[in-house]
Amino acid sequence: AIYRAWCDHCVKGSGRDMAHHGTLDWEGSMPKIYFDFFFLTEDASPDLMLPVLALYDGSTKALATRQGNKENSKETIEFLVQTLDTWGHATIVLQCDGEPATTALLTSVIRHRQPARTLPRQSPKYSHQTQGAVESMGKIVRGRFVTLKSDLEQKVSEKIPLSHVM
Numbered sequence: 001a002i003y004r005a006w007c008d009h010c011v012k013g014s015g016r017d018m019a020h021h022g023t024l025d026w027e028g029s030m031p032k033i034y035f036d037f038f039f040l041t042e043d044a045s046p047d048l049m050l051p052v053l054a055l056y057d058g059s060t061k062a063l064a065t066r067q068g069n070k071e072n073s074k075e076t077i078e079f080l081v082q083t084l085d086t087w088g089h090a091t092i093v094l095q096c097d098g099e100p101a102t103t104a105l106l107t108s109v110i111r112h113r114q115p116a117r118t119l120p121r122q123s124p125k126y127s128h129q130t131q132g133a134v135e136s137m138g139k140i141v142r143g144r145f146v147t148l149k150s151d152l153e154q155k156v157s158e159k160i161p162l163s164h165v166m
Helices: 008-014 074-087 100-113 132-156
Strands: 032-041 050-057 063-067 091-096 119-121
Touching: 008 132, 032 074, 032 100, 032 132, 050 074, 050 132, 063 074, 063 132, 074 100, 091 100, 100 119
Parallel strands: 032 091, 091 119
Antiparallel strands: 032 050, 050 063
8 A cells, every 4th residue: 555645634624543444234124324413613713603414324325415504494304305215215214313403304304205114213312422324424524624625725825714605
């Protein structure tokens, strides 16, 4: 293997131990899909948070994200249902944390996916370990975002606010 030093942007976005451990899904033949929100923030204004919804398929390792708020909006429900339909599973276990926003989305997705079968699963509130797969994906997406934004800011010689529509 050839070792190559990371550029400053990659270190800024992913400069931590990036172990990739394989996991086996013992949920039977039904794919387990996880979803949760994570937030992008800026060092300059930590009060500004950009919510991002992450959806992760534990069986295929597919990932989908969408910037948006934590409301049970029509657009968010459509995104979840269309993504699940695109992934092609007729029957799934759909897991979220027990927070009110994700629980409301879970209920709406089950209703909108019919006749496809969606089995709900909720982990305990604020239990990040049981949402480990999607939490890890959130960290990876956040790291890639920081990496790309840092590189772009250097190229244009300008700080880009998180609220920018880039």
